Structures are given as C-alpha cells and as structure tokens.
Amino acid sequence: MIDEKLEPILAEQERRNAGEPEFHQAVREVLESLGRVVAKHPGYLENALLERICEPERQIIFRIPWVDDGGQVRINRGFRVQFNSALGPYKGGIRFHPSVNLGIIKFLGFEQIFKNALTGLPIGGGKGGSDFNPRGRSDGEIMRFCQSFMTELHRHIGEYTDVPAGDIGVGGREIGYMFGQYKRLTNRYEAGILTGKGLTYGGSRARKEATGFGAAYFVDRMLTHSGSGLEGRRVVVSGSGNVALYTIEKLTAFGGKVVACSDSGGYIVDEDGIDLPLLKEIKEVRRERISEYARRKGSTVQYVEGGSIWDVPCEIAMPSATQNELTGRDARTLVTNGVIAVGEGANMPSTPEAVREFQKGGVLFAPGKAANAGGVATSALEMQQNASRDSWTFEETEDRLAEIMRHIHDTCAETAEEYGDPGNYVLGANIAGFVRVAEAMRALGVI
Known part of the structure; x- marks a missing residue:
C-alpha cells in the first residue's frame, strides 16, 4: 500500500502520463517503498522533490x-x-x-x-x-x-x-x-x-557478460546471506539472449544446474543441464530459434512451443527476457513447485502480483534494479577506461563487477533491516537508490 502522503503524487503521475501503464507501474513500485522514508525524513516531501524525480x-x-x-x-x-x-x-x-x-x-x-x-x-x-x-x-x-x-x-x-x-x-x-x-x-x-563497444575500438572486457554475471553474483550473495547456497540447485532462466546466456554460464560455474531457457517461440528443458557452447552457437553465431537446440540434441531435450517456462519446476528462477513476463499465476506455480529464490535479470520482469506472491510465500526476491545492475556498472567501468585511455584485463574487470554486486546486495540488505523489514530486497533497493538521488538533488537546489 502507498502511504497517504504519497497517493496524490501517484495520482498526478497517472493523470499527466495517461496511456503509459508500464511507467505507472514503475512509479507505484518505488512510491510503495517510500512511506517509511518520508515518515522518518519528512524533508523529502518538500520542494516537490518526489514530483521532480518522477518528471524526466x-x-x-x-x-x-x-x-x-x-x-x-x-x-x-x-x-x-x-x-x-x-x-x-x-x-x-x-x-x-x-x-x-x-x-x-x-x-x-x-x-x-x-x-x-x-x-x-x-x-x-x-x-x-x-x-x-x-x-x-x-x-x-x-x-x-x-x-x-x-x-x-x-x-x-x-x-x-x-x-x-x-x-x-x-x-x-x-x-x-x-x-x-x-x-x-x-x-x-x-x-x-557509447558503451558496449567492441574491444578493437574502446570496449571493455567482461561488458558482454556483465549483466548476466552480475545477476548470478547477486543471487549467490543473497543465498549465502540467508544461510543457503547455489551448489546443486535446479535453475530455470527465461530468455536466451545476452543476459540469459551469461546468467546460465555464471550460475553453472557456481554449481547450479540450469535445465531450461526460452525465446519468444517457446522453451527447452534439458535435464542434463543446458549445453552452453551449443546454445551460444545457435543464438549468438547463427541467430536461430531455440527450437534448433532441441533438434540438434535430439530426444533427450523437450521443446515446448509457446506455454510458460515457469511451469518447469525449479529452486532458482531467473526471469531474464522482458518486462512483465512472469505473472501472478506463474509465481504461484513456482512457489508450489518449491522455488526458494528469484533473481530478476531483466527490467521489471515480474508483475506486481507476482512479487506479492513471492513475498507472501517467503521466497527470496532480488528486484531487477539491484540484481541486473552489473551491466550498467561495467558500462561505467568502460567509461573509466575510455577516460584514462586504458584497457583492463577480463579478470580485473570481473573483480570490480563482483565487488560492486556484493556492495549492492549488502546495501539493499542493510537498508531493508534499517527500515524494519529484513530480507525485503525490493524495499531495500528502492530506499537506498532513492536516498542517494534525493540527497544529490537537495544539494543542487530546485532545478
């Protein structure tokens, strides 16, 4: 629920930005977390600061x-x-x-x-x-x-x-x-x-891998923080683009077993674990549909045209395709099938109803604004390298990425605890991100 002091701000955004439901959803999700902040720090309600944050x-x-x-x-x-x-x-x-x-x-x-x-x-x-x-x-x-x-x-x-x-x-x-x-x-x-450039003209090593690797680092840290771990866990990753491929790679390296992934045509289930070199050849080199994976692997792989990949039982779910792909119905299915953690590799891939189902079911939930921040973090590292006319090794860059993702996790966890809801990473991410931006805006005056 949104604090009554913040309801007029949401109503005004919905009025001013008619016909933009995804934007309304994003604003609502942040404002729902800020009631405790404005109660503790009412100064954030002054000078239309929240309204200015919502206006590009x-x-x-x-x-x-x-x-x-x-x-x-x-x-x-x-x-x-x-x-x-x-x-x-x-x-x-x-x-x-x-x-x-x-x-x-x-x-x-x-x-x-x-x-x-x-x-x-x-x-x-x-x-x-x-x-x-x-x-x-x-x-x-x-x-x-x-x-x-x-x-x-x-x-x-x-x-x-x-x-x-x-x-x-x-x-x-x-x-x-x-x-x-x-x-x-x-x-x-x-x-x-620009960032995400090729290595021959100023790009950064590990940039291509960064969003997927970063999501895996965050979920690994989240599980460790809760006293669990990734070793031997059954994992489902939606999508088969850049984020999904490198999420699969790093989760596998951490000991997880990724058994399913998808594209817009359907999904595959490989109980032996996804053959990553084959998947990369099909998606990155040949740019073919994921059904080709099943054709190449034969009867050991199940291909389901259409349908929902979230019907596949798993312990770790990583929605990594697009916004609002994981619905409330999907979340209930995952909870029933024993999911213990969800990490968003895409931007807002879980609907609000799905997030509520995960939180109600006691599932660890890593929101996209925290879990998939590895891509933009490594883009910023690419900017550093460009500014200094330097080029770092893959290991140097990945070490910085891992450090940043651990910092993001710990910041979210500590903020959620500070505001009275330990383990609520949505609350922690929204408040921590908001406070940093709000403090900078207050320092800069009314602009």
Whole structure:
C-alpha cells in the first residue's frame, strides 16, 4: 500500500502520463517503498522533490527514415528520455523492438535512475530506443537504420551529457554502426560517448557478460546471506539472449544446474543441464530459434512451443527476457513447485502480483534494479577506461563487477533491516537508490 502522503503524487503521475501503464507501474513500485522514508525524513516531501524525480529532465522523440534492401523508404520512431542527471551524465541502454513506445522508455529510464544510484558510481538515469524490429533484417538494413538513428541522436549525447549503451535488439553490431556514424558526423574519436563497444575500438572486457554475471553474483550473495547456497540447485532462466546466456554460464560455474531457457517461440528443458557452447552457437553465431537446440540434441531435450517456462519446476528462477513476463499465476506455480529464490535479470520482469506472491510465500526476491545492475556498472567501468585511455584485463574487470554486486546486495540488505523489514530486497533497493538521488538533488537546489 502507498502511504497517504504519497497517493496524490501517484495520482498526478497517472493523470499527466495517461496511456503509459508500464511507467505507472514503475512509479507505484518505488512510491510503495517510500512511506517509511518520508515518515522518518519528512524533508523529502518538500520542494516537490518526489514530483521532480518522477518528471524526466528531457524527452526527445524523433523520426528515423531509412531505405530497405528493396529500395523502399521506411519510417520508424526514435526516443531518448534523459531522466535524471543529479549523480552524473545520463546512462542507460538503447532498445530496438516493435513494442517500444514513450511509456516503456520512461519506465526503463525511471528504473535506471535508482539502479545506477545503487552501483555507487557517478551516473544518472536515462533510456532510449526505437520501434524498429531488427529480426529478419539484413546487415545492410540494420547498418542504414543505425546510421539514421545516430544522425539525430548524436546531437543529444556526449561523454559528459548522456552515454547510451545496448539493450534488447542492440548488441555489438548495432553499437559499432552507431559509433561509426557518430565519428563520421562529428569528425571526433570520442570513445566515451557509447558503451558496449567492441574491444578493437574502446570496449571493455567482461561488458558482454556483465549483466548476466552480475545477476548470478547477486543471487549467490543473497543465498549465502540467508544461510543457503547455489551448489546443486535446479535453475530455470527465461530468455536466451545476452543476459540469459551469461546468467546460465555464471550460475553453472557456481554449481547450479540450469535445465531450461526460452525465446519468444517457446522453451527447452534439458535435464542434463543446458549445453552452453551449443546454445551460444545457435543464438549468438547463427541467430536461430531455440527450437534448433532441441533438434540438434535430439530426444533427450523437450521443446515446448509457446506455454510458460515457469511451469518447469525449479529452486532458482531467473526471469531474464522482458518486462512483465512472469505473472501472478506463474509465481504461484513456482512457489508450489518449491522455488526458494528469484533473481530478476531483466527490467521489471515480474508483475506486481507476482512479487506479492513471492513475498507472501517467503521466497527470496532480488528486484531487477539491484540484481541486473552489473551491466550498467561495467558500462561505467568502460567509461573509466575510455577516460584514462586504458584497457583492463577480463579478470580485473570481473573483480570490480563482483565487488560492486556484493556492495549492492549488502546495501539493499542493510537498508531493508534499517527500515524494519529484513530480507525485503525490493524495499531495500528502492530506499537506498532513492536516498542517494534525493540527497544529490537537495544539494543542487530546485532545478
């Protein structure tokens, strides 16, 4: 429930941002945690501080014209929401997916504010993207689209202003095309204007792995903190993109047994444990559907078209695909089947009803703004390397990532305990992230 002092703020956000349910959901989730904070520190209600946090500093919408392989002119819509720069330059990914609209970008940008704050690094929150669908498009079409996208975006970003990265539909190929176009337009080699770059032109080792590795580090720390562990645990990971692949890799290294993963067409169950080299070949190299994994492995693997991967019994669940993929019904199924911990690798993949079911069932729950912060943390480390014209080893970078994720976990756990609800990582993450941003905003005056 939302504290009565905060209800008018939510009502006003819903009125001002009509037709943006994902953004409303993200704002509600944070405000539900802040009643104890404003009761203890009523100063946070002054000077419209909460209202200012909920209002983006800048919202940019633009047209993206491009030409397909058949010579036909296509039009897409681009977005960049620069949400909050109290802690540093705006930082957040670019998403290419047909579902992208202003409300989704605002929800992602709002979440990014607090996620970035939790890292302890000097980065603000932002997000961007387009309703362009890269699936089925040739390399040439993707290059021309990325060049057109950057032709507009380049005037709004910079090392000290806004530093985008990748997200769904935007990997190393797309970042490369966008960086090349930025360099062409500006006649400057500014490696710090994008992160997630290739190693040959200023990228960071371990960046590709960072979100998945970070989620695994957080869940491992959470289980250890509760007196349990990952060794021998049965794990289900939704998705089979970058986050899911490297979540699978690190959880396996920690002793977990990942038996299922998915894509938009269905899911596979491999009781022997997911064959990661084969999965990487299919998804990263060949860019094929996950059904190909079952075809290659034969009768030992079950492929289910459609359906819910959360029907597969597990002890650890890692939703790592997209927002609101795990429903209340899915959560009840997981609890019935004996899940003990859930770690969000994606941004807000569990619906509010699902989160309540997990908390009611005594399940350890790691929210995305904490558990998947490893990606943006390593992006900030990439920015450090670019600024110093340096390049760290994979081991150095992963050590920093592990340290940051342990810090995030401990901050969330200690904050939840301080505010009277030990083990509530949602509460701990929201309060800890909010307080850091709010203190910076108060110091900067009414801006």
